Amino acid sequence: xxxxxxxxxxxxxxxxxxxxxxxxxxxxxxxxxxxxxxxxxxxxxxxxxxxxxxxxxxxxxxxxxxxxxxxxxxxxxxxxxxxxxxxxxxxxxxxxxxxxxxxxxxxxxxxxxxxxxxxxxxxxxx
Numbered sequence: 001x002x003x004x005x006x007x008x009x010x011x012x013x014x015x016x017x018x019x020x021x022x023x024x025x026x027x028x029x030x031x032x033x034x035x036x037x038x039x040x041x042x043x044x045x046x047x048x049x050x051x052x053x054x055x056x057x058x059x060x061x062x063x064x065x066x067x068x069x070x071x072x073x074x075x076x077x078x079x080x081x082x083x084x085x086x087x088x089x090x091x092x093x094x095x096x097x098x099x100x101x102x103x104x105x106x107x108x109x110x111x112x113x114x115x116x117x118x119x120x121x122x123x124x125x126x
Contacts (some may be wrong), residue, residue, distance in 0.1 A: 009033045009040060016047040022056070027063040 005013075012029055020026075034041040041060060048056035 005033075005037060005040070009037060013044060013047055016044065016051050018051045018053075020051070022048070022053065022059055024063060027060055028067070030060065031064060031067065 012033065030041050030044045033044075045056045045060055048060075053059075
């Protein structure tokens with residue numbers, strides 16, 4: 001299965017060393033590869049544990065929880081904004097439709113008035 005990973009993912013796994021510094025950026029890269037290649041995070045954590053980092057899973061899980069909590073908070077704000085934006089657009093569309101209907105009504109009333117005046121002139125002969 002390892003041969004199916006892209007070269008960059010392979011490089012990340014091969015970069016794991018006993019003396020390496022575990023950073024948020026490293027965990028972000030592991031998480032990113034996990035999105036496209038499920039099971040990648042387990043492989044990376046297992047490699048970290050084999051390299052002597054017994055708390056690797058705890059560190060990774062903590063990073064994922066923090067990241068997903070932040071992501072979910074952002075998505076919630078975006079969804080609230082989007083809902084409000086849809087309401088605003090709907091209200092604007094309704095105002096536009098009412099305006100167009102009013103204009104059509106005025107236009108029809110003016111046309112009716114012209115026709116009635118025409119008819120009146122025809123009937124009165126003036």
